[in-house]
Amino acid sequence: MGVNxxxxxxxxxxxxxxxxxxxxxxxxxRYGRIxxxxxxxxxxxxxxxxxxxxxxSIHGAAVGGLILGFGKILFVAMLxxxxxxxxxxxxxxxxxxxxLVKPSGLFGRPADRRV
Numbered sequence: 001m002g003v004n005x006x007x008x009x010x011x012x013x014x015x016x017x018x019x020x021x022x023x024x025x026x027x028x029x030r031y032g033r034i035x036x037x038x039x040x041x042x043x044x045x046x047x048x049x050x051x052x053x054x055x056x057s058i059h060g061a062a063v064g065g066l067i068l069g070f071g072k073i074l075f076v077a078m079l080x081x082x083x084x085x086x087x088x089x090x091x092x093x094x095x096x097x098x099x100l101v102k103p104s105g106l107f108g109r110p111a112d113r114r115v
Contacts, residue, residue: 067094
């Protein structure tokens, strides 16, 4: 089609690397330290958002992120103040529930099974 595939892949990796570097700098500024595992929890939450929305669907990942964000805020609001340390439980409960109810996600398509 006239599109240089290697150039597109190279550009996508460059943009992704720059965005990851900016996110790392912002997180280091917020927490005041640098740790190799400082992006684990946000990365895990992003993965859960992608699973909820449907793997391969950008719109689904955005909707999954909104669902996780609003749901977590509501979950924390319902918890007693002494249990607010368990706020990340909602993310994993949402993942388990989604995998049980609709494994392909909200906007995902079920895989074809051919035997």
